[in-house]
Structure formats: structure tokens, C-alpha cells
Amino acid sequence: MERHLVVIGGNAGGMSAAVRARRGDPSLPITVFERTGHISYGSCGLPYYIGDDIKEIDRLIIYTPEYMKNERNINVYTFCEVTKIDVSNKCVVVKDIKTGKVFKQHYSHLVIGTGASPIIPPIPGIENDNIFTLRNIEDGKRIKYHVISNKPKKAAVLGAGFIGLETAEALRKWGVDVYIFESFSEILPQLDRELVSVVEAELEKNSVKLFKSAEVKMFEPTGDGGIRVNTGAGSSFDVDMAVVCTGVRPNTDLAKDAGIETGIKGSIKVDKYMRTSAPGVWAAGDCCETYDIITKMPLYIPLGTTANKQGKIAGENLIGGKAVFPGVLGTQVAKVFDTFVAFTGLNESRAAEAGIETLSVKIKALDKASYYPGAKPIYIKIVMDKNTGRVLGAQLAGSEGVAKRVDVFATAITAGMTVYDLYQLDLAYAPPVAPSSDPVLIAASAGIKAMKEKNLIS
Amino acid sequence: MERHLVVIGGNAGGMSAAVRARRGDPSLPITVFERTGHISYGSCGLPYYIGDDIKEIDRLIIYTPEYMKNERNINVYTFCEVTKIDVSNKCVVVKDIKTGKVFKQHYSHLVIGTGASPIIPPIPGIENDNIFTLRNIEDGKRIKYHVISNKPKKAAVLGAGFIGLETAEALRKWGVDVYIFESFSEILPQLDRELVSVVEAELEKNSVKLFKSAEVKMFEPTGDGGIRVNTGAGSSFDVDMAVVCTGVRPNTDLAKDAGIETGIKGSIKVDKYMRTSAPGVWAAGDCCETYDIITKMPLYIPLGTTANKQGKIAGENLIGGKAVFPGVLGTQVAKVFDTFVAFTGLNESRAAEAGIETLSVKIKALDKASYYPGAKPIYIKIVMDKNTGRVLGAQLAGSEGVAKRVDVFATAITAGMTVYDLYQLDLAYAPPVAPSSDPVLIAASAGIKAMKEKNLIS
Numbered sequence: 036m037e038r039h040l041v042v043i044g045g046n047a048g049g050m051s052a053a054v055r056a057r058r059g060d061p062s063l064p065i066t067v068f069e070r071t072g073h074i075s076y077g078s079c080g081l082p083y084y085i086g087d088d089i090k091e092i093d094r095l096i097i098y099t100p101e102y103m104k105n106e107r108n109i110n111v112y113t114f115c116e117v118t119k120i121d122v123s124n125k126c127v128v129v130k131d132i133k134t135g136k137v138f139k140q141h142y143s144h145l146v147i148g149t150g151a152s153p154i155i156p157p158i159p160g161i162e163n164d165n166i167f168t169l170r171n172i173e174d175g176k177r178i179k180y181h182v183i184s185n186k187p188k189k190a191a192v193l194g195a196g197f198i199g200l201e202t203a204e205a206l207r208k209w210g211v212d213v214y215i216f217e218s219f220s221e222i223l224p225q226l227d228r229e230l231v232s233v234v235e236a237e238l239e240k241n242s243v244k245l246f247k248s249a250e251v252k253m254f255e256p257t258g259d260g261g262i263r264v265n266t267g268a269g270s271s272f273d274v275d276m277a278v279v280c281t282g283v284r285p286n287t288d289l290a291k292d293a294g295i296e297t298g299i300k301g302s303i304k305v306d307k308y309m310r311t312s313a314p315g316v317w318a319a320g321d322c323c324e325t326y327d328i329i330t331k332m333p334l335y336i337p338l339g340t341t342a343n344k345q346g347k348i349a350g351e352n353l354i355g356g357k358a359v360f361p362g363v364l365g366t367q368v369a370k371v372f373d374t375f376v377a378f379t380g381l382n383e384s385r386a387a388e389a390g391i392e393t394l395s396v397k398i399k400a401l402d403k404a405s406y407y408p409g410a411k412p413i414y415i416k417i418v419m420d421k422n423t424g425r426v427l428g429a430q431l432a433g434s435e436g437v438a439k440r441v442d443v444f445a446t447a448i449t450a451g452m453t454v455y456d457l458y459q460l461d462l463a464y465a466p467p468v469a470p471s472s473d474p475v476l477i478a479a480s481a482g483i484k485a486m487k488e489k490n491l492i493s
Numbered sequence: 494m495e496r497h498l499v500v501i502g503g504n505a506g507g508m509s510a511a512v513r514a515r516r517g518d519p520s521l522p523i524t525v526f527e528r529t530g531h532i533s534y535g536s537c538g539l540p541y542y543i544g545d546d547i548k549e550i551d552r553l554i555i556y557t558p559e560y561m562k563n564e565r566n567i568n569v570y571t572f573c574e575v576t577k578i579d580v581s582n583k584c585v586v587v588k589d590i591k592t593g594k595v596f597k598q599h600y601s602h603l604v605i606g607t608g609a610s611p612i613i614p615p616i617p618g619i620e621n622d623n624i625f626t627l628r629n630i631e632d633g634k635r636i637k638y639h640v641i642s643n644k645p646k647k648a649a650v651l652g653a654g655f656i657g658l659e660t661a662e663a664l665r666k667w668g669v670d671v672y673i674f675e676s677f678s679e680i681l682p683q684l685d686r687e688l689v690s691v692v693e694a695e696l697e698k699n700s701v702k703l704f705k706s707a708e709v710k711m712f713e714p715t716g717d718g719g720i721r722v723n724t725g726a727g728s729s730f731d732v733d734m735a736v737v738c739t740g741v742r743p744n745t746d747l748a749k750d751a752g753i754e755t756g757i758k759g760s761i762k763v764d765k766y767m768r769t770s771a772p773g774v775w776a777a778g779d780c781c782e783t784y785d786i787i788t789k790m791p792l793y794i795p796l797g798t799t800a801n802k803q804g805k806i807a808g809e810n811l812i813g814g815k816a817v818f819p820g821v822l823g824t825q826v827a828k829v830f831d832t833f834v835a836f837t838g839l840n841e842s843r844a845a846e847a848g849i850e851t852l853s854v855k856i857k858a859l860d861k862a863s864y865y866p867g868a869k870p871i872y873i874k875i876v877m878d879k880n881t882g883r884v885l886g887a888q889l890a891g892s893e894g895v896a897k898r899v900d901v902f903a904t905a906i907t908a909g910m911t912v913y914d915l916y917q918l919d920l921a922y923a924p925p926v927a928p929s930s931d932p933v934l935i936a937a938s939a940g941i942k943a944m945k946e947k948n949l950i951s
Contacts, residue, residue, distance in 0.1 A: 047929075080864050080924045094864035328919070339929050340922045361917045368921035377921055406538050406552035438926035439897035442933070443904050445919055450908030459819045461786070461903055463826035463835055464798045466538045468896035471505075471797050475900070 040353065041127055041142035042067040043117045043289065045074030047339050048320020049148025050098065051346025052353070053109050056144075060354045065109045066140060068129055070116035073172045074100060079339060081175040082198070085182065086205030092176055120145065120293035122313040144315055144353040147290055147303060148346065151283035151321035151337050156193070160254030165262060166277045169202060178278065182209050187275030189214070191264045193251055195222035197369040199280035200234070203243045204372055206278075213243045214272055216264065218250040218281075225378050227416045229397060230432040237374035283337055285322045298324045300335040307359045309349040317353055319345035328362040328449060329381060329427060330389035336365045364428075366445045368438050377441035380428030380448045383418055392421040394489055396481040400474035402436030404466035413437055415478040417444075417454065424453040424486045429478075436474070443475050454482030498811065499585055499600035500525040501575045501747065503532030505797050506778020507606025508556070509804025510811070511567050514602075518812045523567045524598065526587055528574035531630045532558060537797060539633040540656070543640065544663030550634055578603065578751035580771040602773055602811045605748055605761060606804065609741035609779035609795050614651070618712030623720055624735045627660060636736065640667050645733030647672070649722045651709055653680035655827040657738035658692070661701045662830055664736075671701045672730055674722065676708040676739075683836050685874045687855060688890040695832035741795055743780045756782045758793040765817045767807040775811055777803035786820040786907060787839060787885060788847035794823045822886075824903045826896050835899035838886030838906045841876055850879040852947055854939040858932035860894030862924035871895055873936040875902075875912065882911040882944045887936075894932070901933050912940030 040056055042049040045067050053065050067074070075098035083089045100111035112129075118137070119128035126141045153168035155161060165185075167178050181187070190206050192199050195217040203213045215238070222245070223231050238245050246266070255263040257273060264272045285302040296312035298304035303311055303323040311318050320342035324333045341363050351358040368377035386393045395418045403410040411434035418428040429444035431437035447457050458479035464471050472480075498514055500507040503525050511523050525532070533556035541547045558569035570587075576595070577586035584599045611626040613619060623643075625636050639645070648664050650657050653675040661671045673696070680703070681689050696703050704724070713721040715731060722730045743760040754770035756762035761769055761781040769776050779795035783803065799821050809816040826835035844851045853876045861868040869892035876886040887902035889895035905915050916937035922929050930938075 077862055077864060077924065077929070079922070079929070080862055083865060083924055088866050089864050097863075338922070340919065343929060344917075364919040366919045366921045368923045368926055370923060370925045375926070379919070379921070404535055404538055405555075406535060406547050407541060408546050435926065436897070438921060438923075439894070439901065442901045442918070442920045442931070443897065445921070446901050446904040446908070446910075449914075449918055450904070450910065452904075452908065456907075459802075460900070460907055461798065461822040461824045461837070462900045463824045463837070463896060463903070464537070464796070465826045465828060465896070466535065466541055467828045468826055468833070468893065471535070471537070471801060473900070 036143055037141065038063055038143045039141060040065045040144045040146070041140055042146045042148055043127065044148035044150055044320070044322070045069030045111055045113070046076070046148065046150055046320065047342035048150070048322070048346040049146055050075050051343045052146040052148065052317065052319050052350035054107060055347045055350025056354050057107050057109055059351060059356070063354065067103070067109060067111040068115040068117050068127070069111060069113045070132065071171055071173065072113050074098060074103070074111055074113065076172055078171065081169055082201035082205045084175050085179050085202070086208040092172060095172065117289060120289050120316075122293050122295070122316065125315060142315070145317070146349050146353065147311065147316065147318040147322060148320045149286035149289060149322040151285050153279060154282045154284050155279060156251070156281055158251055158254060160256070161279070163254055163256060163262060165260060165275065166254060166279065168279050169198060170283070181276060182206070182211070185260070185275065187211055189274040191216060191262070191272065191274045191277040192280055193277065194280040194282065195245060196280060196282060197367065200238070200371045201369065202278050202280055203238070204241070207241055207243060214264070214274065215243060215245045216249040216251050216266060217245065217247050220248045222247065223376070225382055226376065226430050226432070227397065230376065230414050230416060230430050233414055233432040234371050234374055234376055237372050241372045283321065285335065285337070287322055290318070290322070299333040302335045308352045308357070309345055309360055310352070317349035319349045325360070326362045328364055330385075331362070332389060334363065334365065336363060338367065364445050364448055366441060368441055374432065375435050375437045376432045377437045378428065378430040379441050379445040380426070381418055382428050382430065386418060386427055391427065393427065394419045394421040394485055396478065396485045398474065398478045398481045400477045401470055402434045402474065403468060404470050407466040411436070413440070413474045415474055417478050417482050419454055419482055419486070421489065424455055424482065426452055426454060426457055440475055454479045454486065458483055494601055495599065496521055496601045497599060498523045498602045498604070499598055500604045500606055501585065502606035502608055502778070503527030503569055503571070504534070504606065504608055504778065505800035506608070506780070506804040507604055508533050509801045510604040510606065510775065510777050510808035512565060513805045513808025514812050515565050515567055517809060517814070521812065525561070525567060525569040526573040526575050526585070527569060527571045528590065529629055529631065530571050532556060532561070532569055532571065534630055536629065539627055540659035540663045542633050543637050543660065544666040550630060553630065575747060578747050580751050580753070580774065583773060600773070603775070604807050604811065605769065605774065605776040605780060606778045607744035607747060607780040609743050611737060612740045612742050613737060614709070614739055616709055616712060618714065619737070621712055621714060621720060623718060623733065624712060624737065626737050627656060628741070639734060640664070640669070643718070643733065645669055647732040649674060649720070649730065649732045649735040651735065651737045652739040653703060654738060654740060655825065658696070658829045659827065660736050660738055661696070662699070665699055665701060672722070672732065673701060673703045674707040674709050674724060675703065675705050678706045680705065681834070683840055684834065684888050684890070685855065688834065688872050688874060688888055691872060691890040692829050692832055692834055695830050699830045741779065743793065743795070745780060748776070748780070757791040760793045766810045766815070767803055767818055768810070775807035777807045783818070784820045786822055788843070789820070790847060792821065792823065794821060796825065822903050822906060824899060826899055832890065833893050833895045834890045835895045836886065836888040837899050837903040838884070839876055840886055840888065844876060844885055849885065851885065852877045852879040852943055854936065854943045856932070856936045856939045858935045859928055860892045860932065861926060862928050865924040869894070871898070871932045873932055875936050875940050877912055877940055877944070879947065882913060882940065884910055884912060884915055884940075898933055912937045912944065916941055
């Protein structure tokens with residue numbers, strides 16, 4: 036049987052697999068089918084494009100189909116949607132969206148990189164030209180075009196996750212009044228409440244109105260292109276546009292139709308080699324599950340960083356490698372105006388799910404020497420294994436100084452370090468970048484103190 | 494015999510020991526003798542005081558003798574110089590500098606925290622009112638007063654270590670033309686030449702003239718308060734002031750006179766509990782040696798971060814603890830105008846001294862997503878164990894983004910991670926703070942590639 040790698044989806048997971056396979060096997064025919072017009076773009080940059088930090092959408096495009104053809108000998112077909120995977124006959128059915136032509140493509144190896152799609156809540160009236168989602172290049176262009184040409188005065192953002200908060204910031208840059216509606220009673224549930232209050236204060240400072248426990252019940256057109264957002268109980272808000280940022284779900288219809296097993300949150304089940312349940316079929320990226328480094332439990336955390344890594348593992352293994360995906364800590368960071376928030380590893384509730392008893396500490400410390408101009412506070416919470424002091428997770432909020440300090444925690448957690456180990460670390464000090472005892476060490480010291488007190492009490 | 498902790502020297506090493514001992518033992522009498530007028534100040538902040546980033550010198554003072562007395566029940570005597578340690582009779586001889594009075598003080602436990610002093614090269618004419626060293630509060634005040642009142646136009650800085658470079662930056666802020674004279678043929682010998690060239694370019698951009706292989710042979714007063722700097726071979730430079738930043742040496746006269754053993758670079762020899770060779774005598778800080786986490790070889794790297802840690806270990810152990818100082822990686826970071834430079838662990842030459850064969854890689858990557866405004870390059874060099882790929886050291890230069898990334902390396906090195914482990918780390922990504930593949934991971938990837946190529950070749 037002729038060897039041919041087919042990849043469904045041209046973003047992080049799929050393209051990483053294709054590129055890695057090509058690097059290891061110069062002669063393998065590789066074909067990528069992408070249903071949109073773009074591959075390999077920085078979707079995390081979309082809010083900054085909307086906010087006009089980035090002027091041209093092309094800046095977000097990392098690789099083009101032409102580059103892949105000329106430099107990597109990878110055939111990429113855009114506007115080509117795979118409509119069926121036939122695992123028995125090892126072929127996919129493809130529809131060329133522009134011509135309507137349907138054709139079959141045989142594969143010896145298949146990578147599913149179908150990604151994820153925005154969850155559209157079933158709210159009456161949500162189908163409206165001035166209500167947007169934000170996931171791909173076209174979404175970004177549509178929103179920015181709308182903002183520039185229609186000059187909306189008020190906008191609703193549904194969902195206060197990182198994308199919702201970044202979208203709110205982007206709209207504020209155009210002077211739009213932003214109302215965020217979060218259906219849950221709290222935002223950023225991964226994080227400690229005190230840290231979240233730092234983020235909420237930053238929203239308030241920047242005149243973003245946040246409504247919690249505010250489930251949108253209905254969108255009503257108000258005739259002039261406006262939208263009335265109805266949150267029930269008689270409250271309504273008139274806005275000029277809305278952006279729905281209520282999360283994503285994995286694109287798994289193709290896989291499910293082909294009888295490929297799915298797992299957590301409906302994502303495609305994969306083993307540590309990124310193999311699916313079907314022979315010769317791998318998956319990578321936002322369409323498939325991952326697992327937790329610490330608990331080894333399956334997780335669905337769709338992130339570009341994970342997608343890239345999974346793709347590389349799939350690409351290496353499909354040409355005969357034995358690479359193992361080590362799992363994730365779910366490390367994330369986001370900028371919310373001038374406040375940064377980050378976390379890695381387990382919080383108390385995820386540790387509890389895994390049956391681990393925890394002890395947590397929180398500190399507030401300056402990101403630079405106290406006497407250095409512009410020193411700003413950082414809040415750090417460490418979640419420890421109550422019995423051993425092993426660091427399980429960390430949460431940070433405050434100045435930009437949190438952004439790479441979360442990586443120190445991610446490294447320490449991966450290495451299995453305890454707070455005692457953490458406290459001994461020889462970290463860098465200079466007044467413009469850190470106090471002589473770095474906030475990471477101050478947090479570790481608080482952790483040790485809590486472990487001692489616990490032993491004195493129990 | 495009455496219990497009494499005596500501490501010689503009121504800066505990082507000594508005060509940390511005193512405070513830790515107090516925390517563990519509320520009733521132990523503790524006396525600190527400090528020969529200057531200040532304890533516990535941020536000496537690393539002095540260049541920023543001189544450069545007027547920090548207006549008031551008092552901002553650098555972390556704790557006062559009054560605070561130590563009232564809040565910690567620690568007696569601190571400033572302007573009191575210990576002139577002799579009598580290890581047989583367990584007492585110190587103290588001279589009150591202000592009154593001239595000499596007295597004895599018995600100790601049951603002694604901590605030597607005498608610190609280090611600037612090395613004054615034996616250059617004819619170096620004794621000059623307009624030639625300064627920069628080590629303590631008084632030095633900082635003298636230099637700033639001189640700059641403000643005498644308005645020097647030109648200054649010489651001797652030595653291009655971190656303090657020399659920071660001093661050059663501080664003087665440039667007052668518009669002073671700065672000439673740095675480095676006697677060695679290269680600056681920052683810990684670092685790769687390509688990374689050093691980033692620092693040198695930054696100096697040039699900021700109109701700091703750097704002369705390498707330029708040993709100052711003589712200072713000649715030019716009559717009007719000016720100084721002629723003679724570097725031999727007929728070249729001379731007329732300046733209005735000079736700052737000598739040619740390193741420090743440990744203050745060990747007291748210890749040596751008492752028969753206490755010294756070790757590397759003449760620093761006080763200590764074991765991992767921070768005990769000296771004399772019973773009941775500990776040492777901590779810039780006066781004593783430390784050792785390398787990786788090679789276990791003794792080192793003399795006087796740093797505030799190390800001094801604080803050593804002091805805490807000494808303080809805990811002298812009241813009966815068994816704390817072990819884990820050694821250092823010698824992690825350092827410095828700001829040179831808008832360029833940051835950092836390193837941790839072993840470079841090739843230190844690894845070679847320890848008999849470790851190395852393999853090194855260098856990369857250049859952006860500190861933020863390529864499309865995000867203000868993304869700047871970072872250069873990273875990783876030094877690996879050639880046989881295992883274990884990360885031994887890292888060197889970084891570029892934007893502020895190097896400052897805490899060096900800590901990721903320090904953590905990974907301490908944990909014994911290889912480049913393979915490093916590459917798997919789940920690090921934080923968001924366009925404003927990192928590219929989707931962090932420079933740390935790009936460096937790890939280059940390391941893996943080099944390990945593979947080495948295996949293909951050898």
C-alpha cells in the first residue's frame with residue numbers, strides 16, 4: 036500500500052505533525068486539508084489585532100500553503116473540508132468548498148487536527164450580524180471591520196475567561212463601553228478568589244463592567260442594528276454589538292462518525308503516543324484530550340502550546356518513532372490591561388478530585404527591590420501536597436513579573452520539588468528585576484511555615 | 494557558661510543569622526557589632542541611588558538598629574569594630590570607634606559576617622579625593638554628592654564587571670562621559686563572546702567608551718581636581734573623577750589572626766552547616782566560601798542572595814538545628830541600560846575544571862510573539878553534559894525577558910534536568926509575554942539537535 040500522510044486541519048496540531056514527519060522522512064507524501072483559507076496563524080494574537088496593537092492581520096500568519104509547498108514539500112489544500120474518514124478503507128472524503136467537487140484521498144497515516152469551535156449558547160436571537168465569535172482569522176477581521184466602520188459605543192462580551200477578558204480590553208482600546216456577562220457566580224474558577232479580585236479591580240479601573248451570575252436569556256434586535264441583552268429578572272442592556280467567548284468544544288464529528296473513541300469532554304481519546312483507537316490514525320491539538328503530569332488523569336485543556344507538542348509527538352511516531360507525550364500542567368498566562376494572571380498545575384479542587392490532600396499558602400510581594408522605582412506587587416498562591424510539601428500548583432496575579440515566574444513553578448512542579456526544595460533555589464537578583472528574596476522564594480518560605488504549623492497542630 | 498550569640502558585621506550574612514537565631518530561640522542574648530553606621534541595606538541599589546532613580550539613600554536601608562532592638566530584641570552596636578577574636582577564651586575584643594573605648598565581649602556562639610571590601614589595585618596616585626570605590630552607603634553618598642556638586646564631565650570606571658557597568662550607566666544618567674578601563678582582554682568572562690557583544694553594543698549605543706586590555710598604570714592629578722588616567726604605551730585620558738570597580742576580596746584578617754582556616758580565594762572555610770574550623774564559630778556572607786551545586790567544588794561568589802541563605806543556615810544551626818546549605822549555581826542578572834544579561838550554573842571552562850565534557854548551543858529568539866509590538870530578541874546559550882544532555886549552565890542576554898527565564902534554567906539545573914526534560918516543560922504562553930514556543934524551549938530543542946548530531950558523528 037502506498038505511503039501517504041494525510042492531515043485533517045492546518046493549524047497547530049496538524050501542521051506540527053506534518054512538519055515533524057517531513058523532517059524525519061523526506062520522501063513521505065504529505066497532504067493537508069484545511070477547510071478555511073488559512074493555516075498556521077497565531078489565533079492568540081486575534082484580540083491584539085482587534086485592539087489595533089497589531090495593524091495587519093497578515094502579521095498573525097506564520098506559514099502559508101506556498102511556504103509549506105516550497106520549503107517543506109507539504110501539499111496544503113485550503114478550503115477543502117474532509118467530510119468523512121473511512122478507517123476500514125483508509126481513505127478520507129474531501130469536499131473542495133470553492134468548486135463543490137468531492138473526491139477521495141487514500142492514506143497510510145492519518146492525523147486528525149480538526150481543532151475546536153466556539154460554543155454558541157442556545158440563546159434566542161443569537162443569530163445576529165452584530166453578534167460575533169472569535170476563533171479564527173475571519174472572525175478577527177469581521178470584528179475589527181465592524182468596530183472601525185460601525186463605531187459601536189457599547190458592547191457585550193459573553194464569558195469572562197481569558198479570551199473574553201482580552202476581547203474586552205481590545206474593545207476598550209477603541210473607546211467602546213464594555214459589559215461582560217458571566218453566567219457563573221465567579222470568574223476564572225481555576226484561581227483563588229483573592230487573586231481574582233486583583234483582576235476584577237483592574238477591570239473596574241479600566242471601566243469594564245463585569246456582571247457575574249448573569250446568564251443572557253435573550254438577544255433582541257432594537258431596530259437600528261442595536262441589540263438588547265436580556266439577562267432575565269427584568270434587567271436588560273442595550274448594546275451595539277456582542278462577542279460570544281463562552282469557550283470551545285472539540286471538533287470530533289468526523290472522528291465519531293468513523294467510530295473513533297472519544298474521551299473527556301467529548302474530545303478524541305489518544306494514548307501517550309497520540310494514537311487514536313483506529314489503526315494508523317493519530318490526533319493532535321484542540322480536538323483531542325491530554326493528561327495531567329501529576330495525576331495522570333485525562334484533561335481537556337485546548338491550548339496552542341499543547342497542540343504544537345502533541346503534533347510533534349504524532350509526527351515523530353507516525354514515521355516510526357516512539358516519542359511519549361509527557362502530559363501537561365495546564366500552564367497559562369494572560370494579560371488583562373496592566374495586570375497579568377497565570378497558573379500552573381493543580382488547584383485545590385483538582386487535587387481533591389485526584390484524592391490528594393492539600394495545604395495552601397498565599398503571599399504578596401514586590402516584583403523588584405522595594406526601593407526600585409516602579410516596583411509592583413505580585414500575589415502568589417502555592418498549593419502543596421499536605422503530607423509531603425510537594426508543590427502541586429501555583430497561581431499568580433499582579434505585574435508582568437508573574438509571566439515567567441509561573442514557569443519557575445512549572446519547572447519545579449515537573450521536577451517533583453517540595454517547598455523545601457523550592458526555597459533553596461538560587462534565583463537571580465538585581466534591584467530592577469527582583470527583590471533579593473524573589474517572590475517565588477517568599478512563597479516557598481510561607482509554604483514551609485505552613486507545613487511546620489500543620490505538624491505542630493496535627 | 495552564659496549563652497550569648499555575638500555577630501560580627503550587620504549586613505546580609507550576619508543579620509540573617511541573628512534574625513533566624515532569634516526566631517528559633519526567643520531567650521538567647523544576641524549582640525551584633527557593626528563597624529559602619531548602617532546595617533541591612535541594599536548595596537545592590539547603590540548604582541540606582543547614584544543614577545538618581547532612587548532619590549533618598551534612606552530608601553536603601555531595610556532595617557535599622559532601633560528596629561532590631563524593638564522588634565527582634567537584637568542588640569546592634571554600630572561604629573563598633575571587632576579587633577580580635579579569641580577562640581580559646583570565646584570572646585571578642587571590640588573598639589567603639591566614636592569613643593575609642595575598647596572592651597571584651599564573651600560569646601558562646603559567634604557568627605563572622607565581616608563581608609568583603611573593594612580591591613584597590615596598587616596604582617600610583619589612586620589615593621585621590623576624586624577617585625572612589627562603591628561598596629557601602631557612605632561610598633554611594635560620596636559619589637552622588639561629588640556628581641551633583643562638582644558636575645564632572647568625564648569619568649573613568651575601572652573594571653567592567655556588573656558593578657562597573659551599572660556605575661557607568663548611573664553616571665551616564667547625569668550626562669557624564671564615561672570611559673571604562675578593563676585590564677583583561679575581554680569583559681564578563683563568565684559569558685559567551687556573542688552574548689557579551691550584545692552588552693558591548695548596548696554600551697556603545699549609550700556612548701560609554703569601553704577600553705579592553707587597558708590596565709591603568711598611573712593616576713596623575715592635573716591640578717584643577719582633574720585626573721589623568723595613564724594606561725601605559727603613551728595613552729592617557731583626562732577625567733574629572735574615577736570609580737574603582739575591580740572586584741572585592743573577603744574580609745578575613747580577624748578570622749586568620751584567630752587561626753580560623755581559610756579556603757578558596759582566601760575566604761573563610763566553612764562546612765555545609767556554615768561552621769568554621771573553630772568550635773562555636775560560624776561564618777556567613779561575602780567573607781566565606783560557598784560551593785557549587787553541580788560539581789560540589791568550593792567557590793567564592795560573593796552575592797547578597799547567597800549571604801542571606803548562608804546566614805539563615807548558620808542561625809538555625811547555632812541554636813541546635815541541622816540545616817544544610819545546598820550550595821549555589823551562582824545565578825546572576827544585571828541590567829545594562831536597556832539590555833539584560835544573566836547566567837546560572839557552569840560555563841564550559843568551569844565544567845572543564847570539574848572534568849565534565851560539554852556540548853553547547855546558542856539560539857536567538859524573540860521574547861514575545863513575533864507579531865506583538867515591542868518583541869525583542871533574547872540570546873540563550875545552554876551548556877550541556879556531552880554524554881547525558883544534562884543542562885549544566887545557561888547564559889542569557891537581551892531584553893528584560895531574560896531576567897526570570899534564567900530562573901527557569903536555575904530550577905531545571907538544580908533538578909538535574911536534561912535538555913530532553915527541558916524541552917517537555919509546559920511553559921506559559923501569551924503573545925504579550927512569550928512566543929508560543931518559549932525561547933527556553935527553543936534553546937532546549939537546539940540542545941537536543943546538537944546531542945543527536947554528536948551521536949551521528951561520534
